[in-house]
Each structure stands twice: as structure tokens, then as C-alpha cells.
Amino acid sequence: MEIPYTTDVRPDTGLTNPKLGIWLFLASEVMLFGSLFSSYALLRSGAPTWPVQHEILSVPLAALNTVVLIASSVTMVMAWASLAPHAAAVRAGNREEEAHSLKRYRLFMGLTLLGGAIFLVVKTIEYSDKFSHHLYPATNNFLGLYFTLTGLHAVHVIVGMIVNAYLWGPGARMWRSEPERFTNRIEVAGIYWHFVDVVWIFLFPVLYLL
Amino acid sequence: MAHDVATQVRGYMLVFGALLVLTLATVGVSYLRLPETPAVVIGLGIALTKASLVAMYFMHLKGEKPMVYWPLGLTAFLFIGLLVSVLLAEGDHLFGTQFGDAFTRE
Amino acid sequence: MLRRIFSTDHKVIGLQYGFTSLFFLLVGFALVILIRWQHAFNGQPLPFLGALLGETNAPGGVIAPEFYNQLGAMHGTIMVFLGVVPLAFGAFGNYIVPLQIGAPDMAFPRLNATSYWLFLAGGLVMLFSFFVPGGAANNGWTSYAPLSDFAPGHGQTLWLFGMLLLIFSSLLGAMNFIATIIQLRAPGMTWFRLPFFVWAQFITAFLLLLAFPALQAAAVLQGMDRLAGTSFFLPSGLVVTGQPAEVAGGGNALLWQHLFWFLGHPEVYVLILPAMGIVAEIVANNTRKPLWGYRLMVLSVFVLGFLSFIVWAHHMFLTGMGTAISAFFQATTMIISIPSVIILSSLILSLYGGSIRFSTPMLFALAFMPMFGLGGLTGLPLGLAATDIPLHDTNYVVAHFHYLVAPGTIFALFAGIYYWFPKITGRMMNETLGRIHFFGSLVCMNVIFLPMFIQGLAGVNRRLWDGGAIYTHAQETISLNVPMVYAAFGLAFFQLFFIINLIVSIRAGRVADTNPWQATTLEWAATSTPPRAHGNFDGPVRVYRDPYDYSVPGAAAGFLPQNAE
Numbered sequence: 001m002e003i004p005y006t007t008d009v010r011p012d013t014g015l016t017n018p019k020l021g022i023w024l025f026l027a028s029e030v031m032l033f034g035s036l037f038s039s040y041a042l043l044r045s046g047a048p049t050w051p052v053q054h055e056i057l058s059v060p061l062a063a064l065n066t067v068v069l070i071a072s073s074v075t076m077v078m079a080w081a082s083l084a085p086h087a088a089a090v091r092a093g094n095r096e097e098e099a100h101s102l103k104r105y106r107l108f109m110g111l112t113l114l115g116g117a118i119f120l121v122v123k124t125i126e127y128s129d130k131f132s133h134h135l136y137p138a139t140n141n142f143l144g145l146y147f148t149l150t151g152l153h154a155v156h157v158i159v160g161m162i163v164n165a166y167l168w169g170p171g172a173r174m175w176r177s178e179p180e181r182f183t184n185r186i187e188v189a190g191i192y193w194h195f196v197d198v199v200w201i202f203l204f205p206v207l208y209l210l
Numbered sequence: 211m212a213h214d215v216a217t218q219v220r221g222y223m224l225v226f227g228a229l230l231v232l233t234l235a236t237v238g239v240s241y242l243r244l245p246e247t248p249a250v251v252i253g254l255g256i257a258l259t260k261a262s263l264v265a266m267y268f269m270h271l272k273g274e275k276p277m278v279y280w281p282l283g284l285t286a287f288l289f290i291g292l293l294v295s296v297l298l299a300e301g302d303h304l305f306g307t308q309f310g311d312a313f314t315r316e
Numbered sequence: 317m318l319r320r321i322f323s324t325d326h327k328v329i330g331l332q333y334g335f336t337s338l339f340f341l342l343v344g345f346a347l348v349i350l351i352r353w354q355h356a357f358n359g360q361p362l363p364f365l366g367a368l369l370g371e372t373n374a375p376g377g378v379i380a381p382e383f384y385n386q387l388g389a390m391h392g393t394i395m396v397f398l399g400v401v402p403l404a405f406g407a408f409g410n411y412i413v414p415l416q417i418g419a420p421d422m423a424f425p426r427l428n429a430t431s432y433w434l435f436l437a438g439g440l441v442m443l444f445s446f447f448v449p450g451g452a453a454n455n456g457w458t459s460y461a462p463l464s465d466f467a468p469g470h471g472q473t474l475w476l477f478g479m480l481l482l483i484f485s486s487l488l489g490a491m492n493f494i495a496t497i498i499q500l501r502a503p504g505m506t507w508f509r510l511p512f513f514v515w516a517q518f519i520t521a522f523l524l525l526l527a528f529p530a531l532q533a534a535a536v537l538q539g540m541d542r543l544a545g546t547s548f549f550l551p552s553g554l555v556v557t558g559q560p561a562e563v564a565g566g567g568n569a570l571l572w573q574h575l576f577w578f579l580g581h582p583e584v585y586v587l588i589l590p591a592m593g594i595v596a597e598i599v600a601n602n603t604r605k606p607l608w609g610y611r612l613m614v615l616s617v618f619v620l621g622f623l624s625f626i627v628w629a630h631h632m633f634l635t636g637m638g639t640a641i642s643a644f645f646q647a648t649t650m651i652i653s654i655p656s657v658i659i660l661s662s663l664i665l666s667l668y669g670g671s672i673r674f675s676t677p678m679l680f681a682l683a684f685m686p687m688f689g690l691g692g693l694t695g696l697p698l699g700l701a702a703t704d705i706p707l708h709d710t711n712y713v714v715a716h717f718h719y720l721v722a723p724g725t726i727f728a729l730f731a732g733i734y735y736w737f738p739k740i741t742g743r744m745m746n747e748t749l750g751r752i753h754f755f756g757s758l759v760c761m762n763v764i765f766l767p768m769f770i771q772g773l774a775g776v777n778r779r780l781w782d783g784g785a786i787y788t789h790a791q792e793t794i795s796l797n798v799p800m801v802y803a804a805f806g807l808a809f810f811q812l813f814f815i816i817n818l819i820v821s822i823r824a825g826r827v828a829d830t831n832p833w834q835a836t837t838l839e840w841a842a843t844s845t846p847p848r849a850h851g852n853f854d855g856p857v858r859v860y861r862d863p864y865d866y867s868v869p870g871a872a873a874g875f876l877p878q879n880a881e
Contacts, residue, residue: 035529
């Protein structure tokens with residue numbers, strides 16, 4: 001039984017179901033991180049003193065992570081762009097184009113995964129550095145917020161990486177069987193991944209620089 | 211088709227470049243150790259710009275359909291509303307008041 | 317077999333939600349009967365059950381205050397999050413919405429199944445919490461900080477974890493509903509041909525999608541406070557049982573309240589909107605005429621949904637927020653009564669000139685209207701800060717919201733079950749048992765909740781272990797607790813008629829044809845009974861008509877289904 005508009009767009013809305021779905025999901029994620037940012041704003045503005053954030057956290061490491069995550073966003077959208085122009089040809093049975101584009105896709109998706117991995121490694125270094133200096137979430141609200149916000153963000157990174165890894169690996173079989181649907185999947189996974197990047201784009205100045 | 215892709219890819223690279231520049235800028239500005247209000251405005255302003263670039267170009271939000279824009283617009287409104295209301299209701303220290311009105315000064 | 321348990325068919329999932337939520341409604345009801353008993357016979361040993369509950373929960377058979385608090389907190393939590401919403405949204409929404417819009421299933425069937433299993437997991441965590449040392453959460457369904465931060469034992473932590481599972485389930489479900497309603501309407505099913513039930517579910521989904529994350533955030537923060545020693549909700553200088561709290565401090569207890577109520581208020585509209593949708597369907601069908609003011613109702617439900625996001629601090633009038641902000645929330649709260657009243661008035665006006673069929677579903681739908689009206693009107697003094705001051709946290713509030721949810725929403729849900737039972741099973745429920753269920757429940761509910769207004773006006777606080785016995789000002793009204801508990805027993809008794817009716821009718825109810833209520837909407841007009849397992853409809857569906865083309869002159873059966881050309 002086919003659900004309509006899974007791959008084709010519905011004419012009056014111009015959308016596929018997954019495209020609409022991911023944006024709706026991200027709307028809820030905006031409210032989630034928005035609530036947490038609001039909590040940060042309230043707690044910091046209500047505090048008589050607040051630690052000097054950039055003296056506790058490492059700005060260079062976080063700046064590196066920011067660049068890494070942005071780069072992984074670029075490679076993610078490049079992964080999609082490697083597939084999109086070739087979907088029709090693959091559907092028509094062009095095996096050569098299929099193999100070539102799959103290779104390019106895997107390269108870019110692999111780089112995206114690498115970027116995510118580097119990000120998590122740097123985060124681990126940051127966290128262990130804090131712990132070794134006896135700086136824990138319980139130490140003060142700034143650190144509490146830092147660990148909670150970046151921790152939740154890291155969970156989202158991990159989930160994204162699991163999805164991306166699946167799409168790099170066994171999920172890529174769909175490139176041959178349903179190329180348009182696979183392309184859309186990469187676009188949708190990309191939109192999620194870019195969102196994770198956007199959250200970090202706000203976390204970086206708020207937690208490290210201000 | 212190949213030309214379209216090339217244009218698209220070039221677009222992505224331009225955005226990437228802009229994002230790198232803005233990242234550099236935001237770090238650079240932070241070293242100026244500006245006072246709180248300008249620092250927050252500039253820092254969040256740059257972040258908002260970067261986020262918009264990612265959203266518009268990487269997430270293909272530019273030229274997206276109204277059925278996507280409406281929920282997102284509502285979400286943005288509600289988020290701002292929550293942030294502002296919580297600060298107005300509880301942000302006594304922010305407004306220099308204590309146990310009193312957000313809009314009157316003691 | 318596994319495929320059937322983990323089915324991705326919205327009808328199966330709807331029934332899974334339905335049975336699970338009905339079970340949880342029973343559990344929640346059982347908890348509150350204990351509370352009612354304790355209030356009426358405060359300090360006396362509980363017969364039979366007292367021994368079963370054990371020495372910790374009921375020393376000497378008398379319900380202990382700490383256990384009483386568990387009963388209170390979990391009654392609210394279970395009824396709202398595990399009972400009413402999953403039934404109204406998860407069960408009815410899942411089963412009926414795709415059918416009413418002419419869709420083969422939800423937009424994301426596997427996500428739909430995931431939502432159900434997450435819901436079940438969350439529910440099991442909540443139930444399990446009763447059996448850990450210290451028992452279940454006992455800080456009110458609202459879990460206010462700092463009490464909930466410090467609550468000993470694992471009950472509160474499990475509550476937080478259970479809520480995270482439930483919220484995630486709801487978010488996925490909400491996303492699914494919105495995408496389905498936008499994308500999978502059959503050809504010809506334009507927005508203003510949607511049954512009002514679908515509109516109600518559509519708005520409800522938006523409320524869940526955008527409001528629940530705030531509680532998710534709050535639950536994460538409180539989880540950190542409880543498990544990682546942070547002080548997000550703990551101000552500096554707190555002293556707990558004589559000892560200064562060993563936390564960093566600097567937190568804000570009211571932050572919890574804002575985040576909780578940012579969800580909490582839209583949540584109550586999540587409780588009522590599907591109910592209004594069900595009542596609307598049943599009223600149109602049983603008056604044999606279109607709804608009065610359908611477009612106005614649609615507009616109102618949009619406005620209601622939007623406004624529901626900006627009234628939340630009316631739950632916090634007594635927290636010292638300042639008159640300007642307070643005035644804002646009072647204003648929005650007053651304004652939100654307008655779309656509510658428009659919807660209720662439209663339902664009532666729909667009766668005028670109708671050819672009313674007093675079927676069991678219609679009885680419940682008819683009772684909904686004045687009960688919802690009473691509940692809504694009694695909210696007005698709560699929405700104005702000045703009158704809220706003496707009423708806040710009293711039994712008046714409890715009566716107010718129970719009128720809306722119990723003879724309000726739950727009656728509508730009963731109505732929906734009686735109404736759609738023939739579509740789901742191919743058999744009718746017994747009308748006589750239904751009438752007994754209806755009249756008994758209506759009387760008992762009013763005997764339970766009406767006196768609570770009186771107690772509240774006398775200043776009797778809610779959540780008191782002894783029902784207020786220790787207070788002089790409560791003495792005049794405390795005797796009301798006795799008829800209330802007997803009415804509660806009565807209410808339990810009358811549910812037996814429903815439960816027996818439900819179970820027996822599945823096998824032995826009078827066989828129904830495809831459209832026993834002669835309804836116009838697609839689930840009756842275009843599907844078999846029960847609907848086809850996959851794909852719902854035998855062929856392509858096309859919609860030509862408005863949702864309630866009843867009593868059309870010249871029409872063969874006196875009405876025109878939506879898919880009739």
C-alpha cells in the first residue's frame with residue numbers, strides 16, 4: 001500500500017511528506033533549544049555574578065569545533081548535490097552514472113561523518129579537561145548550563161551520525177532501487193544535520209564568547 | 211543540468227566562505243571585550259546571520275513553500291514570546307526592579 | 317504475529333492506544349477513589365486495601381501523607397498524560413482522521429507505531445515508579461521546584477524519565493498528524509470540507525508540537541538538578557529540613573513553573589479540543605443538519621489554539637510577577653474565552669431546528685455542553701488575578717478543571733466510543749446499558765464536583781491529606797466529602813455498565829451495517845465495516861460535498877455522503 005506524496009510532491013502544497021515532516025520536527029526542536037536558551041538568559045540575567053565564560057572554557061577549541069561543524073554541513077549538502085542531478089539517469093538504468101555518483105556521495109557523506117566524529121572528540125577533550133580541573137555541572141549554574149546544553153546538543157549530533165552512517169552504509173542500497181526517494185532522504189537528513197549546526201552556531205557565542 | 215549543479219556548488223562554497231569569515235569575526239569581536247549590551251547584540255546578530263545563511267542555502271529554506279514558512283513563523287513567534295515573557299516576569303535584576311513591576315522604576 | 321503486534325496500520329495503532337489509555341484511565345480513577353475515601357474518612361484504616369498497601373504506604377491501614385501525595389500526583393499525571401490525551405488524540409485521532417480525510421494511512425506509518433510504543437514505555441515507567449523505594453512521584457502533577465528537586469527516592473526521577481518518553485511519543489505523533497492532514501487529503505477534500513473533528517485534531521497537533529518541548533527542556537533541567545547536582549531551579553540560601561542545601565544555588569524556582577505551564581496551558585486545550593471535535597460530529601449527525609457556524613467554529617479553533625500559547629502565566633498569578641505582566645496574561649485569558657464560547661454556542665445553536673435523535677452518543681454529547689459551559693464559566697474568576705487570590709490552589713480550581721475534563725472531555729470520549737464502535741467492530745453497543753451508564757455517570761460526577769466549588773469558596777486547599785480537617789475554616793464544608801466519596805463509588809459502579817457493554821458488544825452486539833447512523837463523513841460513506849486492513853478504501857476516493865449535507869431535499873436517504881457526486 002503506497003502512501004501518496006512520499007517521493008512525489010503534492011501539487012497544491014509543493015511538498016513531499018518527509019520534507020514537511022522534518023520541518024515540523026525541527027519546529028519542535030527550536031522550541032526545545034529555545035526553552036533552554038531562555039533558561040540560560042533568565043538564570044544569567046538573574047545572577048548577581050557570573051563566571052567569565054571564556055576564562056573557563058577554551059575558545060580556540062570551540063572555534064575549531066564551529067569550523068568543523070560548518071564544514072560538515074557543507075559536505076552534507078555536497079553529498080545531496082552529488083546525487084540530485086543523477087537520480088533520473090539512475091532510474092533509467094545508467095549503471096555508470098549510478099556508480100560514479102554513489103562514490104562521490106559516499107565521499108562527501110564520509111567527510112560529514114568525519115566532521116561529526118572530530119566534533120565529538122574535541123567535545124570529549126573539553127569535558128575531560130573540565131572534569132580534571134574539578135569543574136562539574138554542579139559547580140555553578142554556568143557550568144550546569146554548559147554541560148546540559150552542549151550535552152543535549154551532542155546527543156543530537158550522535159543521533160544524526162547514526163542516521164548518516166546508516167545512509168552511508170546499508171541505506172545506500174536505495175540509490176539503485178529508488179533514486180529519487182534516496183536523494184530526498186539525504187536532503188531530509190541534511191536538513192536535520194544543518195539544524196544541529198545551527199544550534200551550535202548559537203551555542204558557541206552564548207556559552208563561550210559572551 | 212551540470213551547469214545548474216556547478217552554480218549550486220559555487221553557491222555553497224560562497225556561503226561556506228561567508229560562514230568562515232563570520233566565525234572569525236565573532237571570535238575577533240569577543241576579544242575586544244565589549245560591554246554587555248553591545249557584546250550580546252553583536253554576538254547574537256552574527257550568530258543569527260550565520261544561522262540564516264545555513265537555513266536559507268544549505269537547508270534550502272530560500273524559495274521553500276508557504277506550508278513550511280507558516281509553522282516556522284509561528285514557532286519563531288512563540289520562542290521569542292517565551293523568552294521575552296520569562297525575562298519580563300522574572301528578570302527583576304535585568305530591569306533593575308525587585309519584587310515590583312517590570313515597567314515601573316522604584 | 318510480531319508483525320501484527322508491531323503493526324504500522326493506523327487503525328491497529330489507534331486501537332492499541334485506545335485499550336492502553338482506557339486501562340490507564342481505570343488506574344487513575346482507582347487512585348483517586350483512595351483519595352476521596354481518605355478525605356471522607358480521614359485517619360481511619362482503609363478496609364481490605366489497607367493491608368495490601370503495606371506498612372510504608374498505609375501504616376495500620378491508614379493512608380500515609382507521603383503515599384497520599386503519590387496518589388495525588390500520579391492521579392493527575394496518569395489521567396492527563398496516559399489516559400485522556402492518548403485516548404482523545406492517539407486513539408480517536410489515529411483511527412478516525414485518515415478515514416475522514418480519505419487517506420490510506422498516516423503519512424509516516426512506522427513513526428506512528430514508534431509513537432505508540434514510546435507511549436507504552438512511558439506509561440510502564442510511570443507505573444513502575446510506584447514500586448521503587450520511596451514510591452512514585454509525590455510532588456503534584458505539576459512537580460514544582462524546589463520540592464521536586466529535593467524529593468527523596470527515585471519516584472520523581474522516574475516521573476521525569478517517563479515524561480521524556482511520553483513527550484517524544486507525542487511530538488512524533490503531532491508531526492505525523494499535521495503532515496497527514498496537510499498532505500493526504502483525498503482529491504476534493506478541501507480545507508473547508510474537512511469534518512470539524514479533523515480541524516480540532518489538526519490544531520491539537522500544533523499545540524502538542526510546539527508546547528511540549530518546553531516541558532522536555534524543564535524535565536532535562538530538573539533531571540540534571542536531581543542527578544548531577546545542578547541548581548537550575550534552586551535559589552541560593554535554601555534550607556531543607558533544617559540544613560542548608562549543599563548546592564551552588566543561583567537558580568530560579570519559577571523558571572520551572574514558566575516552562576511547565578508553557579506546556580501546561582496548551583495541554584488543557586489538547587484535552588478539550590478533540591472532545592469538541594467529537595461532539596461536533598455527533599451533534600451534526602444526530603440533529604440531521606449541518607453544524608451551525610462551521611466556518612466560524614474553524615476560525616475560532618484556530619484563534620483558540622494560537623491564544624492558548626499566551627495565557628500560561630494565569631497559573632502563576634500568585635508568584636509575584638508584577639502588575640504589567642499580570643495584566644497582559646489576564647487580558648489574554650479573558651480574550652481566550654471568546655473563541656471557546658463561540659464554539660460552545662455554535663454547538664448549542666446547531667440543536668435549534670434539528671431533528672434530534674437521542675442515541676447514547678447524543679446523550680453524552682448533549683450533556684457535554686452545559687458541563688463544559690459550567691467548567692468554562694467557573695474559570696473566569698480564576699483568570700482574573702484579584703479573584704484568583706482567594707481561589708488559587710483551592711478545591712474551586714479542582715472542581716473547575718474537573719468539570720471540563722470529566723463531564724466534559726471524558727463524556728465526549730464516551731460519546732465517541734459509542735458512536736464509532738459500529739464502524740470499528742461492525743456491531744452496535746447496547747443502548748439500555750449505555751443510557752444507564754450515561755445517567756449514572758452524569759449524576760455522580762455532579763455530586764462529586766459541584767460541592768468542591770463550595771469547599772473552594774470556603775478556602776479549603778487542594779492536595780490536603782486530611783481534606784482540610786485540621787483547619788477551622790474548612791469545618792463547615794468538610795462534611796461534603798462524605799456524599800462525594802459515595803458518589804465516587806457510584807461513578808465506579810456505573811462504569812461497569814460501560815465496560816461490560818464494551819466487552820460483550822464486541823462479540824454479541826447487534827450487527828450493524830456500514831453506516832448505521834446514516835452519517836455523511838467519509839469514514840462511514842466510503843469504507844467497509846470495519847474498514848479494509850490496508851488502504852482503508854476500496855478504490856480512489858473523491859470528495860464532492862461539504863461535511864454535513866444532512867436533510868437534503870430530494871436525496872435518496874435524506875442525506876448526501878461527502879463522496880456522493
